[in-house]
Amino acid sequence: AQSVSQHNHHVILSEAxxxxxxxxxxxxxxxxxxxxxxxxxxxxQLLLKYFSGDPLVKGIKGFEAEFIKSKFSFNLxxxxxxxxxxxxxxxxxxxxxxxxxxxxxxxxxLLAVQP
Amino acid sequence: NAGVTQTPKFQVLxxxxxxxxxxxxxxxHNSMYWYRQDPGMGLRLIYYSASEGxxxxxxxxxxxxxxxxxxxxxxxxxxxxxxxxxxxxxxxSTPRRGPGDQPQHFGDGTRLSIL
Numbered sequence: 001a002q003s004v005s006q007h008n009h010h011v012i013l014s015e016a017x018x019x020x021x022x023x024x025x026x027x028x029x030x031x032x033x034x035x036x037x038x039x040x041x042x043x044x045q046l047l048l049k050y051f052s053g054d055p056l057v058k059g060i061k062g063f064e065a066e067f068i069k070s071k072f073s074f075n076l077x078x079x080x081x082x083x084x085x086x087x088x089x090x091x092x093x094x095x096x097x098x099x100x101x102x103x104x105x106x107x108x109x110l111l112a113v114q115p
Numbered sequence: 116n117a118g119v120t121q122t123p124k125f126q127v128l129x130x131x132x133x134x135x136x137x138x139x140x141x142x143x144h145n146s147m148y149w150y151r152q153d154p155g156m157g158l159r160l161i162y163y164s165a166s167e168g169x170x171x172x173x174x175x176x177x178x179x180x181x182x183x184x185x186x187x188x189x190x191x192x193x194x195x196x197x198x199x200x201x202x203x204x205x206x207x208s209t210p211r212r213g214p215g216d217q218p219q220h221f222g223d224g225t226r227l228s229i230l
Contacts, residue, residue: 107157
């Protein structure tokens with residue numbers, strides 16, 4: 001069965017600090033990988049996705065993530081965070097070619113950026 | 116604006132009451148999903164509908180039923196609400212039935228409290 005682990009549950013950073021949020025998954029087959037962001041009081045929005053090709057993917061708002069197949073990881077990064085990045089971040093995975101698009105989510109990382 | 120619409124946004128129920136959460140999407144998507152979001156547990160899939168006329172159980176289906184009324188609408192019913200069902204419920208949709216390489220579009224959520 002697929003599973004997703006996000007090891008950082010709470011992260012507190014000052015503005016301009018660099019960010020890296022860890023995400024590891026377990027699945028024997030080929031996967032699609034996603035990062036979603038949920039701003040306070042809002043619904044989940046897609047931040048970036050990896051389907052195939054270049055393992056370094058760039059998303060909105062300066063975020064990027066790198067797929068390292070050998071480590072089953074898909075860590076999210078941003079060189080310099082802003083106060084407006086305060087949100088909860090979810091990593092998610094589904095089986096590529098699957099018939100149902102079922103997503104498995106990690107438990108989320110709550111990021112607080114201090115001005 | 117196009118997207119996923121959930122009603123109601125907030126609801127308080129007493130234990131044992133029944134309720135139906137409504138979800139509609141106007142993007143002509145085939146697949147629809149219901150999740151619940153609880154602190155420290157991320158999003159867990161309750162039920163999904165890969166296409167009109169089909170529904171399947173997700174990770175936490177107990178205590179819930181669903182109806183895919185037509186291509187646009189996918190409702191979630193609590194027949195006898197329990198305090199353990201206090202949660203935020205999200206509906207989501209994706210364009211096609213497969214393959215599993217599409218991001219999901221989320222609604223704004225329904226915040227449900229069971230007393």
